[in-house]
Amino acid sequence: MMANTVRNGDIPRPRRILIIDDDVPLSRLFRLRLQDAAGYEVRVENSGLAGLASVAEFEPDLIVLDVVMPGMSGREVAAVLGADPVLRKIPILFVTAFAPDGPPDSWDAKLDGHPRFIKPFGIAKVVAAIDAMTAGPPGGS
């Protein structure tokens, strides 16, 4: 499937980040900041379903996923991806406004096995996490 698709030879390309968050102004600024700060290629989808539909075509190196969304929640999106033998390899970074359990913020805080950050956050922290989670050449091996 798509994650195994042969890339355009060895030509390096920027990392592709897919943001799935229902908050439109937030995800717009988030995209601008990620492009600004790290030169990523960023796409935004504002619902879980649209996000899932985008994965196949956009082939992201990492998905930034909001947790609480109307309709399909971020955790449901992650569960669908996790059930696919290929898509499950795409790292997920949860971002959430509310973490009822666990420490308020720390590097090892996890939600369903994926790292999670609590809003609000500065972009440097997110970029560092994305770089750590997508270590290696863009597009994966």
Add this chain to the structure above:
Amino acid sequence: MSLSAVSSTSVARILILESRAAETQRVESELKHAEAGCECRHAWTLAGLRDVLDGFEPDLVIAGELPPPFTALDALRELQERCPAAAFILVAGAADEGYALACMRAGAQEYVLDDNVPELLQVVRRTLASRVTDPEIRVVGLVQAAKLESIKRLAAGVAHEVKNPLTVVVLGVEYLRKHLPAGVHEAQEVLDDMDAAAQRANQVIQGLLDFSSPCAAHREECGLDEIIDRALGVLERNLSTCEIRVEKRLPANMPRMALDAGRIEQAFVHVFRNAIQAMDRGGVLTITAGVQPMGPPAAGDRSAGSPVCEESAVLVQIEDTGSGIPEAILARIFEPFFSTQHTGHGTGLGLTLTKKIVDLHGGLIRVRNREGRGVRVSLLLPVGKIAP
């Protein structure tokens, strides 16, 4: 509420445990004088206590000085077995605050320091009032608990809704800062102010979330000394602006502890911030600590140093030289949203959260006015089990 109102159907029954006859008489006459007749009994030995309990069911027990080997904790245990409904108030010397806190942990309701009779009377009144079984008052308590639950749900909902817009502000400020032409200093300052404001708003929101969510302690091995230093570091600017001198006196042999370092730091920040606000024209913030046994000391052996073990605790005392807390307010300081600060200086959640964090660690917190001047906050934190 007066004693007479509390005991409208029956007279309050008070048992005084005290070996000094004059002290017993003084307390008893003050109690009887304070608004209403109450029925008093006394004892100063375990055998005497057992005799009294054969024919007398106290609502409240006041434990003062007792002859060794009989201790207040022995009395507390006997009462918990024979008469579990009785409230227990300890009167202890100032040097015995750690022991008093250990008694509280064992189930005592309150303690009073230094034979302070007016304070004792207040505590007696408060304790009896909180034990009223009048159905009407019980309903009021339930309604208040239900209200608090609604407030918690509301707080969590609001906090969640506000965090997304706050993220837009934080990221937006970052974006503008980068794209603003160089040399526009005033605009950069405006952005700095906006950033600081967003962070402050986030602190308030985070406080609401911490208050409204059940939380668990994530314990790890850490040193209290470092945690206190980090908390002081957070408030460094406030300390220097208010010209406050910090005197930290921690013994060199402090044990490593199993604590949720982040939350304990947060607790210290709240306590220090209150102290700083009470000394906005300068003063001294004194932090002392010592190890002490968490449970009861060996009978008649309170002075001998006990070895540090799992049941040890650290007593941290934080003293300021500010204006103190009016007695009427002292009873309410742990209530959520109760604040004496001006708008913008406090959410009224600082001490509520501090208590929640301390409770989470099985510890205790007490806030008292110091004799003379200022406030002393005593925190008793169990050392905890450190995983090998």
